[in-house]
Amino acid sequence: MASEFHTNFKPYVPKKGEQYMSPKQLEHFRKILNQLKIELSQDIDRTVHTMQDEATVFADPNDRASQESDMALELRNRDRERKLIKKIDETIGKIDGGEYGFCESCGVEIGLKRLEARPTATLCIDCKTLDELRERQVAK
Secondary structure (H helix, E strand, O other): OHHHOOOOOOOOOOOOOOOOOOHHHHHHHHHHHHHHHHHHHHHHHHHHHHHHHOOOOOOOHHHHHHHHHHHHHHHHHHHHHHHHHHHHHHHHHHHHHOOOOEOOOOOOEOOHHHHHHOOOOOOOHHHHHHHHHHHHHHHO
């Protein structure tokens, strides 16, 4: 997720003896989440303007179908980004509520490195692995 965006944040390096999810750590993740939200919103706005500018009616059915296919793909991507913005807002709410950084399933620390890679993570790596295993079993 973070590699898709332009902003690169330095990984948080906790000081020796620093408590997990200290105010500095929470502020670090809040900045990351807010920046991701801004970038996603800008991408969505850019897409809307581009689609309005490129709204051309092609006489050739193949050209029209190609344009509609491109627009459908773009809209699907923007819908995923809109859902991610909602998840970011929920995650910021967890920071405000003091629940951020802990697994929703078992309650253990998710870990700074995992949160750096995926700031909206709600499960620790063990619970996420089990969740993915269950999904694969159900899909078969």
